[in-house]
Amino acid sequence: MRLFATGLLLVMAAAFLTFRRLATIYPEWDVPLGYAIAFTEAAMVGGLADWFAVTALFRRPLGLPIPHTAIIPVNKDRIADSMAAFLRDNFLTPQVVARRLHGFNLAAGLGGFLADPRREEQSRLRDGAAGLLADILESLDPDHMGGMVKAGLRRQLEKVDLAPLLGQMLDNAIAGKRHLPVLESLLRKIGEVVEANEPMIRAMIHQRANTIMRWTGLDERLANGVLDGTYRLLAEVIVQPDHPLRGKIDEALTKLAADLRSDPAMRVKVERIKIELLENPAMAVWIDSMWERAREALLRAARNPDKALAGSLGNSISQFGRTLGEDARLQVLVNRFARRTLVGVASRYGSEIVRLVSETVKRWDAKTVSDRIEGAVGRDLQFIRINGTVVGGLVGVAIHTVDRLLL
Structure with missing residues (x-):
């Protein structure tokens, strides 16, 4: 030109x-x-x-x-200061952010993007955001970033009052009978453990039997009876939904859920176990590996968003997007959360962002x-x-x- x-x-x-x-x-x-x-x-x-x-x-x-x-x-x-002042006055004050977000249906837009992210205009937005995310992840020091993430995760776990949460989850599982598959799997696993260690159990019964029983062979019959009775009991509990032992287990689990929610002594025990777990070196190793896997997965997804959105994950995201685009009550909740979050970010970090622009x-x-x-x-x-x-x-x-x- x-x-x-x-x-x-x-x-x-x-x-x-x-x-x-x-x-x-x-x-x-x-x-x-x-x-x-x-x-x-x-x-x-x-x-x-x-x-x-x-x-x-x-x-x-x-x-x-x-x-x-x-x-x-x-x-x-002077231009740098003017740009920063323009950004601050027109975009990054809490009042301006709240006013600009008022009436803006962010949830519906997000739902449309998630439901069909491969549309041309959505694809450009997705590719640009993905490339920016990948560049940020690669430019940050992995050890430093990982340390921040892990420290933040540990702080959040320390703040969680775990006992009431576990109690509520257990109550919900019992009410929906979602604990039954876990119980049946546990009973089958017990049966497999007993079967795998049958020689050891027989040896223990033989060792504890007296001399007369060993001479008469009653110890072998006793061992067979114990093992057969154990197998039969486990099988009956698994196949009979109304077995009395199931009722006893449900009663014990219901009491445990109540104790987790309301018993101070139980809450202290759970809190102590949680702290011990967090201080265990194995937990630190697990958090390290989890962060590294999450970082690598984010990088792969950001570098190849089409592949990341394929398969069951993509279908799940699309389904969530359609739900978000159609459910008015869910949109209200998401929009309220987004407004509060963005206003909070502007309030806490607006001056820092403005100074970053000016100094850059x-x-x-x-x-x-x-x-x-x-x-x-x-x-x-x-x-x-x-x-x-x-x-x-x-x-x-x-x-x-x-x-x-x-x-």
């Missing part, structure tokens, strides 16, 4: 010289040539004036130290600032030069017309 605007200016200059030459050769053409000369002359003036104005924004025209030129490089720090721009050298701003708006500025050339020419024709009419 710069070459086109400059070329148009040169064309006007060449046309001006040509028309002036023709005017001396063909004086009888003075009327049409007068209009042509007026157009090209004014077009050169307009084009040169706008060239000077556009160039003065970013550098010294022709390198000359003309006052009030190279405006952006000279005022780089101030650290750039003057040429970098000029190049980035010119790269963003330079094409439109060249249109100003083109328009100035054309409009200048038309104004020249208008002035020439008025001049001829008055004379």
